[in-house]
Amino acid sequence: METESHSPKSHSPRKMGTFNGFANAPEPWKAFQVRQRNVNEKKDAVLQTAAHLFLEQGYRRTSMGELAKRLNITKPALYYYFKNKEQILVDCYGHGISAIESGLDSALVSHGTGFDKVKAYIEAYATTVVSHEFGRCVAMLDDSSLSPAARKEVRSLKRRIDAAIRHYLEEGIADGSVAPCNVKLASFAIAGAINWIGTWYHPGGELSAAEIGQEFACLLTEGLHRLHTNARSRV
Amino acid sequence: METESHSPKSHSPRKMGTFNGFANAPEPWKAFQVRQRNVNEKKDAVLQTAAHLFLEQGYRRTSMGELAKRLNITKPALYYYFKNKEQILVDCYGHGISAIESGLDSALVSHGTGFDKVKAYIEAYATTVVSHEFGRCVAMLDDSSLSPAARKEVRSLKRRIDAAIRHYLEEGIADGSVAPCNVKLASFAIAGAINWIGTWYHPGGELSAAEIGQEFACLLTEGLHRLHTNARSRV
DNA sequence: GTATTTTCTTACCGCAGAGTAAATTAGCTG
């Protein structure tokens, strides 16, 4: 009896008129209050709770039992929806990577110099990492816990994101908008600054996601130097 | 009982970072080939091997048994030198933080504008993280695995490093060498870019520690913009 | 209603890993 006796603030099993059903609901465990409902909704509830715990205490420190407890179900119920713990992590990565990529896509439709694209990239990427828990999973979670096969899959997805910034940097160097630099190192510096957000950001902070994204884009492209004729508005 | 209790501070804090002789030897396990020898040397051998494993596969994935195996000893022998696994991690942090701080100290003796100091800080910090395995531990390892007491101790040490960069940024803003910006965010961006080095750097790469440090200092202070009259030499 | 399928629980297995007890070996001292 690892899960101690239940009765965890038993919410009335009555299904009060409201549908409790969005994946982004504030209390994902409510998805399990009703038995026969949308399977995908419950999967999303698991993933969302898992992402939260993974970010809070890491993948390895998070046990399936704890995850189940948060959802007011028992451990084996998780295995009805997911093959194993690893699959949950892989799916978190999947959600996060699509979120980042779609953010990048919508930010980069406009055309400009390579420099402009780099700046737009940084802002979009940083904004997603701040505002999206799955995005933060991609930024923070170590994929070395994964099996070789899963790791390979996740890394090939991540590589696409990394290739994009390098491409824009080279474009900028070619069109003269970006100073010649070591593209590999520059992309690492940018990725590091953004991914690191996950270690210090806590939802509900003073700054909005947009503000953080903009400031990061400015810092990482314009630098810290006080420039002579510089009209940028800094916070 | 157990872990939570007092940590006996087996070594004096001021001695951290001072390696006695062979701690940097290529094969730390050799310290254990001879039975009666310098205790501190063996402690350092353990720490060095532990740091290596922690960086390679994370703290939680690294078992005491595996660590012992690498040193050609048995698990309980480790407990002759260290109270528990956590103490090993704490000592790795200690070594790394002193290494970083001494690097900063020696880089920042010269006085200049705030901007210059920020640049020197970044170069020194990055160089240490690249070249020093304990420094990389500070950058990479998650202190959330630690007990509250140990975590508090480690964080107060880390905070000193963080406070330094913020101080230099503010100095630069005051003296006009640094553009007004959100100091907190700027320090996070810089720390992130540097700490992230640990995730991609592997010893024996193409670039030397000094090269990486210089390029990072340039990237993070000068930015990516191609400037009109800019004499900096980029790779 | 009864049968069937979907969903979830109770009870368990096996294993790995942190840490310990007690015996044992190697070095040191006289």
Next chain:
DNA sequence: CAGCTAATTTACTCTGCGGTAAGAAAATAC
């Protein structure tokens, strides 16, 4: 050499976790 102490091993405990087997309970179908 004997005897003491420092260093290390063998053998073990205990806990927690990933995962499974088998069946109960609810929803659905007929």
